[in-house]
Amino acid sequence: MRLEQLQAFLSVAQTGSFQQAAKKCGVTQSTVSRQIQGLESELGLPLLHRGAQSKLTLAGDQLLPHVRKILTEWQDATQEINDLRAGKQPELCVAAIHSVCAHYLPPVLQKFCQLYPEVQLRVTSLGSDRSLKVLQDGLVDLAIVMNNPLLTSRSENVVDWLYNEPIQVLMSSEHPLASHGVVPWPELAKFPQVMFKDGYGMQRLVQDQFKSQGLDLKAVLELNTLDAFRGVIRQGEMISLLPRGALVDSLNDPSLAIRDLAAPEAKDMDPQLNLTREVVMVTTQDRLLIPPIANFRRLVHDSFISNIP
Template identity: 30%
Template sequence: MNNKLNAISTFLCVAKAGSFSAAARQSGMKQSAVSQQIAALEQELGVVLLHRTTRSMKLTEQGERYSRDMQLVLDAMREAEMRLDPVDQQFQGRVHVQLPSGLGQIFLPHLLSLQRLHPELHLMLSLDDRIADLVTEGVDVAIRLSSEPPLAHAARVLARVETALFAAPEFQAVHSVSELATLPHVRFSGIPLDAPLRLLSQEETLDVKVNTVFRANTSDALLQALESGIGIGGMQLPLAARALKNGTLVPILPAWRLPDRFLYAVFPDARFIPQRVRRVVSVIEQLLPEIMKKN
């Protein structure tokens, strides 16, 4: 049993390092011993895990699947062993968290405090509005804003996020939805250029064609564009709160709002979510009631 676990660990090291020589250096083994362990594992499993040439190494389809599954198994074993220790080890190890750029800036001071309180926790934060490939990029949990849950991964709703229209104080007054079609607009670049702006009131839903003059792929760039006075745009209330308080943004048509979005915690695999990942998500979730207030 121990020999097989060693071979599996060696295989995972090779898969992560990308070559036998790199895996040998990292593990302190001879390259020939690494090769022998992989060959013995392949013989026992009856499948080829790695395609080898004199210059390169690549996982087979079975190798990729086995690598993902065995990493989950070893992580679960380590988690079980940690729970045997009476010392609280829930905040130990690496946790790679992807956050939307705007909300990520709000969460950042709290996550830095968490890191200071738990030196054995190794946070890796990606503040990014793109949709990352959780498996290939090694993301443990992605905090995502979306109108619906992702189809490919396990997800849990953390909060509902309201979005409204804003502009700089010096921007011209807007009295009706019909005026929006003739005014310059600021929008997220992930939205198709010709997509209408959907607005909701208590009584109705309208789709309005708008004149988009500025697009950006981060919330901070959109916020600065709105504050500069170049147009009207939608912004999640938590992201607009400080600008509203400072007077650099004002609401536009407050009786109307954009469709609500939801904040999800998205996990690469629901079969095993390490306790340290659950704990970090719990910390984020505890912050949300205060962050989501309409300041």
């Protein structure tokens, strides 16, 4: 069963004439006749009484409302696809890590809204692993995350590097480690640590680093908001390893202190390299065929490359 067969049948039903149906469909009368015959052969019953005025048979009368529905659905579907290709997208959904949402993404969002005022922009702050999962499930169009090659290296993904940022230590201004200009790794192991929850790339990064250093990680609390991190760490001896972008709101807080990490001491690691995280933007190849998504990607790339220190 083909769409042109259904269109031919509908046209004959509407006009009562094979000749008029052929004109309406832009084909020859013999083509319409073959299409109707093919449809009847597939269904196993005649659909039309042939004569000076073609009329529907019982089977044709049963089929007609379904054909109308199928062709209307197809017309609606093709119109939606054409709108999508033309950039008439009803919404664009983005998932991004907290620090990106708070500090780096707002200028991009403003520019995009000016370019596409008719597109509903939806931004959700999520951990990296969760952001990549909702991208994979088709719930968002782009994800800005801490890179995890195990999750980003799918064949359909397009991955754009945005920036690397150092991991630093957040502590109370009265904390014993605040006396250090640069905090040695063995000193970190002496204090309880606040971590991002499972599913956040930072948790995995910190755990892997402690393991590579042969140190025990005293993880005593898991949180998922930066406000909560600051509130807990102000209270006393807990510390946290966080990326620089997550510490912007802590810079001018007199109750908090931020210190750099010493270079890693593991034998298999380059002593010149401090701990960093890589932030990337991920979407899929098919999504980049849609103008609003492609332009959002361009805005992010241009803004981040020029503004991230």
